[in-house]
Amino acid sequence: MLHHIKGRGIPVVSLDECVARLDSNDHSPFVCLTFDDGYRDNYDVAYPVLRSHAAPAAIFLATGLLDRTSPMWWHPLERALAVGENFGLGASRHAIRSETDRRHVYAEWADRFRRLDPAGKVRLVEDLAEANPHFRRSDAFESALSWDMVDEMARSGLITFGAHTVSHPVMAHLSESDLIEEVGVSRDRCAARVGREPRYFAYPFGQPHETGPLAPRVVAQAGFSAAFTTQATTLRSGADRFRLPRIMLTQQTQNTAAIDAYLSGLTELIKTLGVRSHG
Numbered sequence: 001m002l003h004h005i006k007g008r009g010i011p012v013v014s015l016d017e018c019v020a021r022l023d024s025n026d027h028s029p030f031v032c033l034t035f036d037d038g039y040r041d042n043y044d045v046a047y048p049v050l051r052s053h054a055a056p057a058a059i060f061l062a063t064g065l066l067d068r069t070s071p072m073w074w075h076p077l078e079r080a081l082a083v084g085e086n087f088g089l090g091a092s093r094h095a096i097r098s099e100t101d102r103r104h105v106y107a108e109w110a111d112r113f114r115r116l117d118p119a120g121k122v123r124l125v126e127d128l129a130e131a132n133p134h135f136r137r138s139d140a141f142e143s144a145l146s147w148d149m150v151d152e153m154a155r156s157g158l159i160t161f162g163a164h165t166v167s168h169p170v171m172a173h174l175s176e177s178d179l180i181e182e183v184g185v186s187r188d189r190c191a192a193r194v195g196r197e198p199r200y201f202a203y204p205f206g207q208p209h210e211t212g213p214l215a216p217r218v219v220a221q222a223g224f225s226a227a228f229t230t231q232a233t234t235l236r237s238g239a240d241r242f243r244l245p246r247i248m249l250t251q252q253t254q255n256t257a258a259i260d261a262y263l264s265g266l267t268e269l270i271k272t273l274g275v276r277s278h279g
Helices: 002-007 015-022 041-053 074-083 099-114 118-131 137-141 147-156 176-194 215-221 256-264 266-278
Strands: 034-037 057-061 159-163 200-202 226-228
Touching: 002 041, 002 256, 015 159, 041 057, 041 147, 057 147, 057 200, 074 099, 074 118, 074 137, 099 118, 118 137, 147 159, 147 176, 159 176, 176 215, 215 226
Parallel strands: 034 057, 057 159, 159 200, 200 226
Antiparallel strands: none
16 A cells, blocks of 8 residues: 555655644645554554555554553454354343344444443453453453553654543543543653653544544643544545544555545545535
8 A cells, every 4th residue: 555655656644744734735635644542463564564665654542452451342352253153241142143143242242341431341351251262351451552662663753652542432421520531641641651742632433423522622621733533534624623534444445446536535526426415
C-alpha cells in the first residue's frame, strides 16, 4: 500500500501536518496513518514497514491495555468464537453452528463487556477463560504493546502517540466525572511514558452513538488539539476539530483499488449523491 501511495506522489504525513493542512488552503491529497488501542503487532509488523518507507504514523494508546490493568476482551472473544462449537457461562451458553450464531453471540458478549467497569471486565475475562477452553486469558492481556516498545518507537521520531482513554470504554455510557478521569489519566500516563503531553485523542469505538455528546467537550477541556472518530469520510477543511473522521481499512478495502477510490474523492461523491437521492 505504501509503495502504491508513494508511487502516485501522494505524501504520507504526520498528525501535526495533517491538522495543519486542514487549516491551510492546500487541497492536494495526502494520507495520514493511524492505529488504535496499542496492539503489539503495531511494533512487530507495522513499525518495521513504516521505518523502511520513512513513513510517519500515529498510535492512539488505551493506557490500561499497556499497563495490563484493562483487558483487550474483544481479542480472545473473537478467537474463541472463530474456533469453538459453543460459548458462554452457565445458562448463557450458546451453540455455534453458523456465522449468524457467531455474530449473535459476539454481539451479546460484547454488549456485556462494554457495560462493565474495568474491574468487572477483568472478572468476566477470568470467568470466561475458566469455562471456555478457546477463550485465553493471555489473549486479553498480552496482545498489547509494552511501554519499552513505545519508548523505542517514540525515539524514532516517526510515531506520534495519542491518548485513547484508559480502559477503552464506550464513552457515551460514562458520567461526566468518569469521562474526565478516563481522558485525563490516559493523557497523563502517555505524557509520563512518552516524555511529552499528547496533543491528539481518539474515541474508542468512535461512532456518534458510542462517543456521545459530552466526550468532545471533555477532550477539548483536557487540552487536546484535535480528536478523531471512526466516521468513515475523508478529511475536509473546516471540519470540527473534535469530531474528525477516519476511514478504516478493513480486509475488504486493503487493496490499491479501494485506496485509489478514496483518494479520488469518488466515495464522497457517491455518498453525497445517495443522500440527495433520498432527500
